[in-house]
Amino acid sequence: MTPEQLKSSILQYAIQGKLVEQRPEEGTGEELYQQIQTNLDAISEVQTKKKNKILPIEEKDVPFDIPETWRWVRLGTIGYTNIGLTYSPKDQTMDGVIVLRSSNIQNGKMVYEDIVKVNMEIPDNKMCQIGDILICARNGSKRLVGKSAIVDKAGMSFGAFMAIFRSVCNQYIIHVINSAYFRNSLLGDTGTTTINQITQDMLKNSLIPLPPLAEQKRIVAKIEELLPLVDRYAVAYEKLEQFNTKFPEDMKKSILQYAIQGKLVEQRPEEGTGEELYWQIQTEKQRLVKEGKIKKEKPLPEIAEEEVPFDIPESWKWVRLSQLAILENGDRSSKYPVESDYVDFGIPFFGAKDMNGSAMSLENVRYISEKKFSELGNGKLKNKDFICLLRGSVGKCAAFIADEKHRTGFICAQMVIVRCIDKAICDYMQKFLMSPFYSQYIESKVTGTAVRQLPAKELGNVLVPLPPLAEQTRIVAKLEELLPLCERLK
Incomplete structure (x- = not known):
């Protein structure tokens, strides 16, 4: 199993409720969902009630089983989503507000080396808060669409090709977004062949499994415990891959060296x-x-x-x-x-x-x-x-x-x-x-x-x-028996 496959399996287990046990005293996903609905205006600043239609969840939409204490929800019903700021080159300045772009998301982390600043009036709903999830919503490469990270600094805006999501436990949500399930369901068809994109409608209508809040936090803690081990496994795996790549050629060289040293026959x-x-x-x-x-x-x-x-x-x-x-x-x-x-x-x-x-x-x-x-x-x-x-x-x-x-x-x-x-x-x-x-x-x-x-x-x-000539013949015969085996190892 490759490191990516292992990571994918861990995330899949997490969002299926198989990574940590369920605890009755922690309540249910349904109760959390109702609390979010009660406080939805505060969470979303009424933004989730505008523009995009949230579809009802039918039985045929559900992709896999989840624990009884969980609930399937549409992403747009549990938080605030929005597409970012549009600006032109004339708005860019040496001083001003930083506008985050897809290049600022690298390996699941926010980096602030390649930044753009603008001097213009920016609406509140185009500004990030610490803890928000920033998602690359549009890119020429489908591979880069959907990459995401949690914003860890305040006072920054986000660009037009980015989407933002704000909810109760974004640390759990980002693991869902990074899962193979979410990516495959969201990016199965991402628009045109030249520009791949996630629309607000697609994002808000994405199905996610919602556990109780306390369980979400335990899931996040377990993932954060396991992922460093996956990173260590990746290092070992890479070394093994290099060894496996080199081994057939190294074996071939060793056999040839043995042959000319008189050690093969x-x-x-x-x-x-x-x-x-x-x-x-x-x-x-x-x-x-x-x-x-x-x-x-x-x-x-x-x-x-x-x-x-x-x-x-x-x-x-x-x-x-x-x-x-x-x-x-x-x-x-x-x-x-x-x-x-x-x-x-x-x-x-x-x-x-x-x-x-x-x-x-x-x-x-x-x-x-x-x-x-x-x-x-x-x-x-x-x-x-x-x-x-x-x-x-x-x-x-x-x-x-x-x-x-x-x-x-x-x-x-x-x-x-x-x-x-x-x-x-x-x-x-x-x-x-x-x-x-x-x-x-x-x-x-x-x-x-x-x-x-x-x-x-x-x-x-x-x-x-x-x-001697006769020994040469036997050496060659033995090499022609062994060297093809090395090739088959590649």
């Missing part, structure tokens, strides 16, 4: 080691260099002990990303595609907007012709290549998955291709690139403030915990 000696896999990849890399398919790189420095961020199993090996993959920038020459090179269908020309989840999206991709593609140098994609952003959402990665219509593609200038030398490690690498460790490392290397950037060299220096 057991190690099996018969599956070999990360060291053996690493040298197999280096052998393949040397072959590609020898055949001229990739350029020879400068030897990378050894990974120092202080660089290692966490412990991994003995059968694993710490390596750098550029030892497992080729990093290739796009073609940034004068041949780089411009808008006039775009065609209806051809070779996908990927930008940051096409990074949707773990795979590149073709839904709104731009295309260039095969002729234009042939003019370009670097930046041409192969199946299972990763594309990484170097600007903006730095480090964000997605895989290019080829199909019959899209065998290749081209990357924009703010991207880099990460091409695994051994395609067999791609599935594990994709999970690694989703891990919190990878994100934190990238974040620590970002440069620039107006435009966030990541040097491709820093991407290549990312440390990767490398398990």
Whole structure:
């Protein structure tokens, strides 16, 4: 139950006579009603006898049962209501009488920061008294119509879009006005679609349950005892909501972190080691260099002990990303595609907007012709290549998955291709690139403030915990079993 629902339930219990017990010695709502009628002229200054017709209460009008000691009444029969003062900009002055408006009602309280003053003759029935209920009677937003508060200062008027109510126990009445029942009955139809409003006729004919005066005071006391507890509940509820919102993503991050630390599946000696896999990849890399398919790189420095961020199993090996993959920038020459090179269908020309989840999206991709593609140098994609952003959402990665219509593609200038030398490690690498460790490392290397950037060299220096290939397969299988469960928690 939300805090608003809890508050609504408390108010509903209150106006149904279920919040406090009834006491015979306190009299009845009927007796109170008759007393009010006797003193009506004094309460209302004869204003309730003018203009608006008060309808009789029929059995079909009664929305719910109330205690036998209570009575259903129309609001206009137990107090004084009126619509506020009309004034023009020329009446406004630095000195004069404060005119209260809807902006002065905030969270059920009167605030006096944003005030308007007028210098004009104001009738007595447009002036507030301490204890009056001020109601927003007209507003462009239906949500704000009906908001109310008790006036706690004297000597102020109220504006034309406001209504005022004055009666015997306004503290009880305002809780009725704030109840879901009252709001729904009053604002089910509030006039036009652009300006929502409460008319005097609507207000005066609103049905409210009237308990004896002593019981009204006990109801108010009980509500005022409970509402601070609701406020405390709201704080706890908000924290719980934040936790529930974050929990699926936090759980996902924890699982991925466990995976790359070797804690998600057991190690099996018969599956070999990360060291053996690493040298197999280096052998393949040397072959590609020898055949001229990739350029020879400068030897990378050894990974120092202080660089290692966490412990991994003995059968694993710490390596750098550029030892497992080729990093290739796009073609940034004068041949780089411009808008006039775009065609209806051809070779996908990927930008940051096409990074949707773990795979590149073709839904709104731009295309260039095969002729234009042939003019370009670097930046041409192969199946299972990763594309990484170097600007903006730095480090964000997605895989290019080829199909019959899209065998290749081209990357924009703010991207880099990460091409695994051994395609067999791609599935594990994709999970690694989703891990919190990878994100934190990238974040620590970002440069620039107006435009966030990541040097491709820093991407290549990312440390990767490398398990044996068979264990990688089991890790990926376990992640594909667990991660969808995290999504279902959202």
